[in-house]
Amino acid sequence: xxxxxxxxxxxxxxxxxxxxxxxxxxxxxxxxxxxxxxxxxxxxxxxxxxxxxxxxxxxxxxxxxxxxxxxxxxxxxxxxxxxxxxxxxxxxxxxxxxxxxxxxxxxxxxxxxxxxxxxxxxxxxxxxxxxxxxxxxxxxxxxxxxxxxxxxxxxxxxxxxxxxxxxxxxxxxxxxxxxxxxxxxxxxxxxxxxxxxxxxxxxxxxxxxxxx
Numbered sequence: 001x002x003x004x005x006x007x008x009x010x011x012x013x014x015x016x017x018x019x020x021x022x023x024x025x026x027x028x029x030x031x032x033x034x035x036x037x038x039x040x041x042x043x044x045x046x047x048x049x050x051x052x053x054x055x056x057x058x059x060x061x062x063x064x065x066x067x068x069x070x071x072x073x074x075x076x077x078x079x080x081x082x083x084x085x086x087x088x089x090x091x092x093x094x095x096x097x098x099x100x101x102x103x104x105x106x107x108x109x110x111x112x113x114x115x116x117x118x119x120x121x122x123x124x125x126x127x128x129x130x131x132x133x134x135x136x137x138x139x140x141x142x143x144x145x146x147x148x149x150x151x152x153x154x155x156x157x158x159x160x161x162x163x164x165x166x167x168x169x170x171x172x173x174x175x176x177x178x179x180x181x182x183x184x185x186x187x188x189x190x191x192x193x194x195x196x197x198x199x200x201x202x203x204x205x206x207x208x209x210x211x212x
Contacts, residue, residue, distance in 0.1 A: 001064075001093060008040040008059035015079040022079065023055040026063045029074035044076065046084055053084065069133050089121070100125050155202065163195050 004010070006027065015022050023044055030039040044055040055078070063072035078084065096103055104123045111120050167174075174187050 003061045003064070005059040005061055007038070008057070010059055010061075011077075011079045016081040019082070021053055021055045021082050022058045024059040024061055024077040025057055026061055026072070026075040028063050028072055029076060030060055032074050055082075069137070093126075159195060159199060159202075162198060163191065166194065167191060 005024070008024075011022070011024065025033075025039055025044075033039070033044075034042055039057045039060050042057045044057065046053050046055060061077070064075060065072055067073055067075075080090075094103070094107070100123060107123060108120050111118055177187055178184065
């Protein structure tokens, strides 16, 4: 998934069954369990009774949103060969340039050859996997974009109308200024400065209304 250890190390081939149990935790978990301290070398106690196991924290990784896209939640990671849940359904993530239709038969064949008792329930792209959690945020974002575009368009039309009226009312003044030696560029800059000032005042007023 591209996660890199911020502190400590990542899992490696030595983290297997029979080796000292280890774990990696997210930054949020570090702040939750050991605020103001380093997590490397700390111990996590999982399970109860005879199944109680002690895991040593060997690495800290960035927060992820694989359970909730809106909020990064504290997470603990275990090596697959030391997992407390060896019989739970697993998700295998594969990075490839091939399409799903091309790679799916090969994946099923490899799993069937290497682990005949394992059933591949579904093979899908990551984009399709995100369709469900993004079903609501996407329309909301699109609706906000439409309203924002409409607001910008209306503001532009209003500013254009104000500036056009101002220029029309001051046409004689501009003519006199040029007759007295003002250049066309200076007159244009004056009009532009007035427009920018009005836009800035409108933006500031909108900001105050929003904060209020």
